[in-house]
Amino acid sequence: MPAPSAAARYAVFGQPIAHSLSPRIHAAFGARLGIAIDYRAIEAGAGEFPARLAAFARDGGRGANVTLPLKQDALALCAALSDRARRAGSVNTLIRAGESWHGDSTDGAGLLRDLRDRHGFEPRDRRVLLLGAGGAARAAAFAFADAGARELVIANRTHARAAGLAQAIGAVASATALDALEALGRFDLVVNASAAGHAGASTALPRTLLDAHTLCYDLSYGKAAQPFLDAAREAGARRVSDGLGMLVEQAAESFAAWHGERPDTEPVHAALREG
Structure with missing residues (x-):
């Protein structure tokens, strides 16, 4: 092109x-x-x-x-x-x-690339909890399923929406209510794809969801991601990240679709992190 x-x-x-x-x-x-x-x-x-x-x-x-x-x-x-x-x-x-x-x-592809390249996280055979069932959550959910996640649990304020998404994905996925998180056990990855952080709110995370190896990741970046990252740390998470890397990687996918060439993302990501 x-x-x-x-x-x-x-x-x-x-x-x-x-x-x-x-x-x-x-x-x-x-x-x-x-x-x-x-x-x-x-x-x-x-x-x-x-x-x-x-x-x-x-x-x-x-x-x-x-x-x-x-x-x-x-x-x-x-x-x-x-x-x-x-x-x-x-x-x-x-x-x-x-x-x-x-x-x-391009959201799903951008998310997977950031997880793999910057966080060393490979979704295959992992247990993933996804909070939210909107547009970005749907892209992430299908990306995790395609990447071979062993189990994908979707929790959303409106349970029917989470159940609909889980049904669309298939056997690897299931839906749960936000108030039932404590009984789910430990996950390898907890992803916040809800828009709650944009209003300064966040879902409380039970400590039973996490251990020292769990990565907690918010699809948003900056101030919108902070409530979830704070909640994750409060629950004992040692590995937390916002979605700035995902933003850069999905942008690179879009850029390639428009211009026929995928840019090197690392210098741009580093510059944004520096402010």
Whole structure:
């Protein structure tokens, strides 16, 4: 795929969006690879999103990322979907194809790459607890199943939503209520995929879920991840991480879909960690 012209535009849509690191990440990728990038953050709630995405396309938009709360809304606006987006039921990457959008989900691939490369965690034959059942959680759940997790337990405030996701995944997955966590035993990985941290809230983690080797990981980053990371430490976790690495890796997957080349992520990740 040829490099885009200087006029080609890219963006991230969400609400709130001012905090997003995506423009900085894609600018850094472009600078490293010599590709001119016009990548902006566009504020849009669910009601405004279709019109703002259409206006973006008319203005030359060639690709976009989608974050909270629009990942499932984005799926409905796509004329075609990748297999992983269809299975996850959410889209975080939009690719302009003619007069329509092609939707993909790079969250799962980004999460697995960060877990493996930065945390030395291989999901195969491991026991995983996933908190949440929304768009990002669905992408993570299918990624863990595809990676060979031995058991995937999904806990969500609305049990029916967790049960629906577990049923879609198959025998490796089961659903439970948030107030039943204490009886589940130890997990190798606990992943917070809920949006509670964005409101400053977090689910309490029973100590029975963890030991010294358990990795506790929040898909969010920065302030939104802090409540869960604090709760994990309070429960005795020694290994905790936010999702900054996942953010960078899923962005690299999107970048490759748009520009035909996957950037080296480590220098960009290190720069973001340094602030």
